[in-house]
Amino acid sequence: MSNSVISVISRFLEEYTTKTSNKLKVVDAYLFYILLTGALQFLYCLLVGTFPFNSFLAGFILCVGAFILGVCLRIQINPDNKGDFLSISQERAFADFLLAHTVLHLVVINFIG
Amino acid sequence: MAEHHSVSDSKHKASAVNIGASLSGNGRSSPAGTVGSSPTGALSTGIAQPAGWQSLLSFTILFLAWLAGFSARLFAVIRFESIIHEFDPWFNYRSTHHLTINGFYDFLNWFDDRAWYPLGRIVGGTVYPGLMVTAGLIHYVLNLLHITVHIRDVCVFLAPVFSGLTSISTFLLTRELWNQGAGLLAACFIAIVPGYISRSVAGSFDNEGIAIFALQFTYYLWVKSVKTGSVFWAIGCCLSYFYMVSAWGGYVFIINLIPLHVFVLLLMQRYSRRVYIAYSTFYIVGLVLSMQIPFVGFQPIRTSEHMAAAGVFALLQAYAFLQYLKDRLTRQEFQTLFFLGVSLAAGAVFLTVIYLTYTGRSTLYAKIHIPIIASVSEHQPTTWVSFFFDLHILVCTFPAGLWFCIKNINDERVFVALYAISAVYFAGVMVRLMLTLTPVVCMLSAIAFSSVFEHYLGDDMKRESPPIEDSSDEDDKRNSGNLYDKAGKVRKHVSEQEKTEEGLGPNIKSIVTMLMLMLLMMFAVHCTWVTSNAYSSPSVVLASYNNDGSRNILDDFREAYYWLRQNTEEQARVMSWWDYGYQIAGMANRTTLVDNNTWNNSHIALVGKAMSSNESAAYEIMRSLDVDYVLIIFGGVIGYSGDDINKFLWMVRIAEGEHPKEIRESDYFTPQGEFRVDKAGSPILLNCLMYKMSYYRFGEMQLDFRTPPGFDRTRNTEIGNKDIKLKHLEEAFTSEHWLVRIYKVKKEENRDPLVHSPRSSSSRQKYTSKKVQDPPRFSNGEL
Numbered sequence: 001m002s003n004s005v006i007s008v009i010s011r012f013l014e015e016y017t018t019k020t021s022n023k024l025k026v027v028d029a030y031l032f033y034i035l036l037t038g039a040l041q042f043l044y045c046l047l048v049g050t051f052p053f054n055s056f057l058a059g060f061i062l063c064v065g066a067f068i069l070g071v072c073l074r075i076q077i078n079p080d081n082k083g084d085f086l087s088i089s090q091e092r093a094f095a096d097f098l099l100a101h102t103v104l105h106l107v108v109i110n111f112i113g
Numbered sequence: 114m115a116e117h118h119s120v121s122d123s124k125h126k127a128s129a130v131n132i133g134a135s136l137s138g139n140g141r142s143s144p145a146g147t148v149g150s151s152p153t154g155a156l157s158t159g160i161a162q163p164a165g166w167q168s169l170l171s172f173t174i175l176f177l178a179w180l181a182g183f184s185a186r187l188f189a190v191i192r193f194e195s196i197i198h199e200f201d202p203w204f205n206y207r208s209t210h211h212l213t214i215n216g217f218y219d220f221l222n223w224f225d226d227r228a229w230y231p232l233g234r235i236v237g238g239t240v241y242p243g244l245m246v247t248a249g250l251i252h253y254v255l256n257l258l259h260i261t262v263h264i265r266d267v268c269v270f271l272a273p274v275f276s277g278l279t280s281i282s283t284f285l286l287t288r289e290l291w292n293q294g295a296g297l298l299a300a301c302f303i304a305i306v307p308g309y310i311s312r313s314v315a316g317s318f319d320n321e322g323i324a325i326f327a328l329q330f331t332y333y334l335w336v337k338s339v340k341t342g343s344v345f346w347a348i349g350c351c352l353s354y355f356y357m358v359s360a361w362g363g364y365v366f367i368i369n370l371i372p373l374h375v376f377v378l379l380l381m382q383r384y385s386r387r388v389y390i391a392y393s394t395f396y397i398v399g400l401v402l403s404m405q406i407p408f409v410g411f412q413p414i415r416t417s418e419h420m421a422a423a424g425v426f427a428l429l430q431a432y433a434f435l436q437y438l439k440d441r442l443t444r445q446e447f448q449t450l451f452f453l454g455v456s457l458a459a460g461a462v463f464l465t466v467i468y469l470t471y472t473g474r475s476t477l478y479a480k481i482h483i484p485i486i487a488s489v490s491e492h493q494p495t496t497w498v499s500f501f502f503d504l505h506i507l508v509c510t511f512p513a514g515l516w517f518c519i520k521n522i523n524d525e526r527v528f529v530a531l532y533a534i535s536a537v538y539f540a541g542v543m544v545r546l547m548l549t550l551t552p553v554v555c556m557l558s559a560i561a562f563s564s565v566f567e568h569y570l571g572d573d574m575k576r577e578s579p580p581i582e583d584s585s586d587e588d589d590k591r592n593s594g595n596l597y598d599k600a601g602k603v604r605k606h607v608s609e610q611e612k613t614e615e616g617l618g619p620n621i622k623s624i625v626t627m628l629m630l631m632l633l634m635m636f637a638v639h640c641t642w643v644t645s646n647a648y649s650s651p652s653v654v655l656a657s658y659n660n661d662g663s664r665n666i667l668d669d670f671r672e673a674y675y676w677l678r679q680n681t682e683e684q685a686r687v688m689s690w691w692d693y694g695y696q697i698a699g700m701a702n703r704t705t706l707v708d709n710n711t712w713n714n715s716h717i718a719l720v721g722k723a724m725s726s727n728e729s730a731a732y733e734i735m736r737s738l739d740v741d742y743v744l745i746i747f748g749g750v751i752g753y754s755g756d757d758i759n760k761f762l763w764m765v766r767i768a769e770g771e772h773p774k775e776i777r778e779s780d781y782f783t784p785q786g787e788f789r790v791d792k793a794g795s796p797i798l799l800n801c802l803m804y805k806m807s808y809y810r811f812g813e814m815q816l817d818f819r820t821p822p823g824f825d826r827t828r829n830t831e832i833g834n835k836d837i838k839l840k841h842l843e844e845a846f847t848s849e850h851w852l853v854r855i856y857k858v859k860k861e862e863n864r865d866p867l868v869h870s871p872r873s874s875s876s877r878q879k880y881t882s883k884k885v886q887d888p889p890r891f892s893n894g895e896l
Contacts, residue, residue, distance in 0.1 A: 008442065011442070012442060016441070053411065054404075054411075057404070057414070058401070061397065062401075064397055065398060068393045068394060069344070069394065072389075072390045072393065073344075075386050075389070076344075084342060084385060084387060085342055085343075087343075092343075095345075096345045100344050100398065103348055103398060104401070107402055108401060111405060
């Protein structure tokens with residue numbers, strides 16, 4: 001069983017590195033960085049405690065939000081998904097991404113206290 | 114005549130063609146398009162651009178709907194004056210007034226020490242600021258442009274203006290769901306439907322006036338973001354959701370309906386990337402936005418009502434990840450391990466969330482068992498009469514619309530079906546929640562009416578132009594199909610059939626159309642009648658009509674409140690039952706002990722205990738609370754049935770809840786179990802403070818030569834205790850029709866009165882002292 005798990009994972013990684021375009025790989029690297037930041041924040045909260053709870057929430061939700069928005073951007077600019085998003089060009093997807101980030105950052109800065 | 118007919122038909126067809134992406138129920142877009150071109154060929158001189166006429170017509174109809182909705186809500190203002198109604202709006206008005214004078218930050222951090230007397234109230238953290246901020250902003254902008262409108266007028270007319278905006282957002286939402294015709298019908302319905310008017314008349318300055326607009330607009334943006342899958346619309350939905358959270362506690366409905374929609378879409382195998390983008394963005398950005406309101410605070414991640422949204426979010430992430438992997442790997446690889454393991458984990462997470470929701474603090478059911486909440490009339494279950502009264506024929510046609518939606522299902526119609534079902538359930542539980550049912554009933558009835566009209570109006574045009582081809586086709590078919598050629602008979606058969614088909618069609622269609630139009634006209638008449646008679650009373654001013662039709666205005670409430678305002682000192686404290694707290698604070702501007710916020714049950718129980726005890730015990734409670742004045746409502750002179758004696762049993766019950774040893778509800782009934790105020794009434798009732806204050810000096814008053822003095826018109830009996838003497842209170846004010854009575858609490862006496870007991874001159878003289886030179890001694894009573 002574990003053999004097939006490892007083989008599946010390795011096959012998946014190999015296909016990933018060959019088939020995905022560079023643009024998507026950049027977005028994936030960004031997503032991985034956000035994931036690390038979020039995990040670090042959560043770890044800090046577990047270790048030190050939740051005292052300024054609104055600050056912890058603000059930071060953590062910002063990480064989750066940025067991750068989600070990055071995933072949405074990746075979905076929208078992926079040429080395989082073009083059929084789903086006929087009215088959304090690549091530039092429009094990026095502009096939406098920027099707008100969403102502006103709103104998210106404004107709210108988080110208000111919340112962080 | 115013909116030109117009008119073809120103009121309307123071309124617009125009908127233009128609207129049908131313009132739908133584009135949405136699948137409509139008529140399914141006639143293609144033939145309508147081809148037919149549309151032929152009759153307008155000759156008459157196209159008058160209609161240069163059908164699309165232009167269509168937008169003009171839509172704009173005019175929406176403008177007229179706004180105007181109709183605004184005007185229908187003005188009955189109270191025209192009959193009485195521009196005044197804030199009821200009870201809750203007075204608190205909202207006072208807060209808005211505070212906001213306009215002191216500014217936004219002072220309002221957010223306001224600690225009100227003139228309510229809940231010894232305790233005070235943290236207004237900033239216990240109120241939904243959206244309403245006050247909206248009114249304050251409009252007032253600020255108008256005054257900036259030097260249009261000096263008083264804040265009271267802004268507050269009175271805010272709800273009618275927002276009803277027009279609600280019509281427009283309902284139009285947009287229905288247009289996304291069905292087509293433009295249904296959208297216009299829905300806008301017209303919601304402009305005048307009584308279920309919505311009841312909470313948004315001019316003068317009713319309450320959260321629902323702006324919340325229903327925010328609700329419909331949020332739903333419109335949600336449907337748009339599910340349809341397009343664009344982050345822009347999802348962010349718009351989040352901002353509208355933020356406005357809704359600031360406006361009303363009913364935002365919990367949104368945050369549960371949208372996850373339910375996504376969950377049902379997942380179950381129906383309708384998952385798509387657009388849904389993923391829309392919901393993920395909405396959840397995260399909406400979550401952090403909703404926590405900006407101080408009253409909401411950290412509830413979205415703590416309470417059970419918000420857990421469904423989080424659960425669906427986690428489930429959706431897992432599902433999307435699985436879909437992504439499924440696209441990458443082959444079937445066997447995928448099926449071997451990942452699917453079962455990961456979906457089990459996701460399912461377990463979801464089930465624990467559901468479990469926590471159901472065993473956690475479920476506010477709706479717990480509230481029913483607290484007496485204060487149970488005593489509010491709006492929280493009673495709904496009767497079928499209310500459904501018909503508030504919605505008229507819409508409640509009959511709305512299941513038809515629901516069936517149309519389900520028959521032609523797509524992603525957004527799943528949403529409206531879920532909205533309809535959940536709204537019907539909640540409206541059946543509480544009268545107050547009829548308001549959330551009203552928008553969806555308007556939308557679905559509009560869809561039903563629109564489908565009926567399209568079916569019965571649109572067919573006429575189709576039948577006019579191609580009948581020549583049709584009959585020749587049928588002719589050929591019949592000739593070829595017949596084995597033996599009885600030429601005469603066949604031809605007669607064909608021509609008869611032609612005639613009968615054409616004859617049946619227009620008659621039925623015009624009958625049905627006429628019937629539908631009559632129903633709509635009766636609906637409009639009913640709405641106007643209900644608004645005028647049932648929902649336009651300010652509650653602060655009462656009006657009665659004499660035999661000759663002339664109007665008698667009873668302005669006792671305002672008379673009493675203004676007496677308080679002008680004749681008592683600034684810091685005076687007024688004790689009354691909690692119903693009148695907001696009005697006293699708003700109109701009389703005095704400190705109150707308890708008000709309509711009812712957040713502190715023990716404090717209200719103290720007031721109830723004071724009202725139901727005898728005068729001395731009540732005096733102790735009133736001294737400990739520093740009460741200066743007591744205000745009660747007494748309806749015995751005019752027969753007003755909402756007075757404090759009728760509410761008295763609720764006071765006793767609430768007091769009994771906190772002080773069961775001193776107050777017992779059974780003490781106030783006769784031995785036979787009746788609640789009577791005449792001679793046969795319970796002596797504890799006849800000596801309690803409320804009874805004494807209500808009927809003080811009423812025993813001398815004879816209203817009518819046929820009835821004895823002291824005849825209570827509301828209870829229809831002669832009162833039992835006519836000779837009332839008050840020891841610790843004195844009467845300060847009684848209004849013109851004895852509706853409001855104010856008593857001043859006397860300060861304590863300077864010294865206790867001496868008890869005059871008769872001197873006992875018996876045993877003391879028997880003892881005589883044997884010592885004569887003793888110094889004189891002072892002893893009691895002998896000097």
